[in-house]
Amino acid sequence: MSDVLKPSRKTPPPEIAALSPPLSPKSEKADLKKSDDVVPIDINIPDNYVQHTLKTQKELPPIGWHNWWKEISWVSTTVLTVTPTIAIVGAFYASLQWKTALFAVFYYFVTGLGITAGYHRLWSHRSYNASKPLEYFLAMAGTGAVQGSIKWWCRGHRAHHRYTDTDLDPYGAHHGLLWSHIGWMIVKPRRKPGVADVSDLSKSAVVKWQHRFYLPLIIGMGFGVPTLIPGLLWGDYLGGFVYAGAMRLCFVHHSTFCVNSLAHYLGETPFDDKHTPRDHMVTAFVTIGEGYHNFHHQFPMDYRNAIKWYQYDPTKWFISVCSMLGLASHLKVFPDNEVRKGQLTMQLKKLRRTQDNLLWPSDSNDLPIISWEEYLKESEKRPLIAVAGFIHDVASFMDEHPGGRHLLAKNIGRDATTAFFGGVYDHSNAAHNLLAMKRVAVLRGGQPHGTEELAIPPSQKLRIARYNEMSSPYSSTAVSDTETLLG
Known part of the structure; x- marks a missing residue:
């Protein structure tokens, strides 16, 4: 049986906690000295120990031929x-x-x-x-x-x-x-x-x-x-x-x-990229199972290095067999929920890197806002079509449209929202994404209440955003660590 990692000291019941005042740091240390023969060497280190030590501790001189x-x-x-x-x-x-x-x-x-x-x-x-x-x-x-x-x-x-x-x-x-x-x-x-x-x-x-x-x-x-x-x-x-x-x-x-x-x-x-440890099957074979080192550094008190059944970790198998034989007990396993959070974070980071290498539609805040009259006047000079409150320049797509040039031509200077969203053809997600890339302006008053969903291309409905990027009024968020899903 494996035990989930638990705090080393249990929280006392409320009625006991109310009667017993909390121990001060000094009394904690005194109690520790009374109960243990050896006092932990790091009990009195300052909060800025690492920075202070690196700054004040003198290094040995460089090595040379002399x-x-x-x-x-x-x-x-x-x-x-x-x-x-x-x-x-x-x-x-x-x-x-x-x-x-x-x-x-x-x-x-x-x-x-x-x-x-x-x-x-x-x-x-x-x-x-x-x-x-x-x-x-x-x-x-x-x-x-x-x-x-x-x-x-x-x-x-x-x-x-x-x-x-x-x-x-x-x-x-x-x-x-x-x-x-x-x-x-x-x-x-x-x-x-x-x-x-x-x-x-x-x-x-x-x-x-x-x-x-x-x-x-x-x-x-x-x-x-x-x-x-x-x-x-x-x-x-x-x-x-x-x-x-x-x-x-x-x-x-x-x-x-x-x-x-x-x-x-x-x-x-796969679990964390803050430090250098990595997971690799070859290293696992060379080190009797210690090669899943990224997992180990993220969850060091877990008795496993490999968490999947097919990954090579004979050390884990040895400990498990010893447990079955009664020679080992209290095998610590980090909560699976927290392990999966680490995996999700790294997956989101990979998606974010992929996303950052793609071109996306212009933000509505960066586009000019024009009236219906201005739209009609401008569409006489170039092929502009209004869909879901945005004005799109379709000049480069007139001859590429799968349904034929005439279907685009007849909607120039018109609101083609109904036709685009299933009235004539229920366009694919790829079509939605491509259309959004052709936005050139926002139609004043052209986004009726309740149709905001139509204005967001499918590729952006699951777009990865950092916590400080969640400012869009059309966004709903699901937060996981420092990365979020806008959906």
Whole structure:
């Protein structure tokens, strides 16, 4: 069963609320300090924290030939270079057995799920609750991916979500594809990442256990298990070390890194285009389901990345199966109504871009207003026809009219409203739209009450307008976020 996201604190009944005065900010903080061992690190940050920090925090100097060796993060650089070196060199000495290959793929998914289902969706975003056995399994599996401890990884990821596309984002995509993929780990960050609270993780027994035994867990899960299982079961110690150990680790690393890089560059933005995250099936295949990143950044506490049944998201499927087995609970799902609002907003924006590239009839406020006598006099000089209160110049369409030139000619200088709206022929929407493009004037008193509907061409009855454009007296509106439908 999936739980809709709910406020973390329930509103007290009116009778209780009336008896209990609201807590002041100071008493809230004091109560928090009494009830929790660890106070959230961001509890006292100012309202203008981002702007203030970017303005006052000093960046490290630019990297050049004179200082590059001082700016390298040697620990992460060693891990990211030695591992592929072992895999490439080892491949010349260890033949790949099919059993080892299958196990390497299997262990890739095990350790990858440790990151996606564990580090990411469980601990970073708290998108579901996990039983203790599942927590320990995910902690050990995630350690086998060798990407830092849960606490360190989640602290950086929460900062990434809070400060997306700013200089407080530890692996901001605005710095370039290479930087967001791997550069931020190779080079020391130019400034500290923005503050992000992980006090909840500091109270987790599993997180503390993993943090305490992280080094032996890396050795055991990163290389021990993938070496021993092939070795003990079918005698392929070297192949297990090379393929299930080193090579598998390279793939897991870059699979995760693609979430920071490709998922911010490749694909579409079906839910929101405020920031760089995007959705793409290819990225999803590469990242064990994390490629529907536009959805994820818009609804980060949802346990899903893919919301359609056919979209590739094995992490979601894994969590769902764990829920069926009683190992996971309280799977959070963002309200479908709000998800669909995001989709509608983006669809309206696409329609608006299409609409802005089309030519539309002149606004009635921009057209001259003429009397019936002026209309009759002017129609003697050029082919003008009155329809629904507007004067139309049909000179360019006389020889193109499907019914023949004579039908237009006989209505020059007349009111052809009845004939146009079904009296002679019930014209198509395309004809209505085209006629509106030929407006040259407004007939004074020529729009009787109740016929306003005839004056609006079909293409404009569902025209997309922004909230500050809804000034037409002939418009009715249905508002959705910053875009509206005039209909």
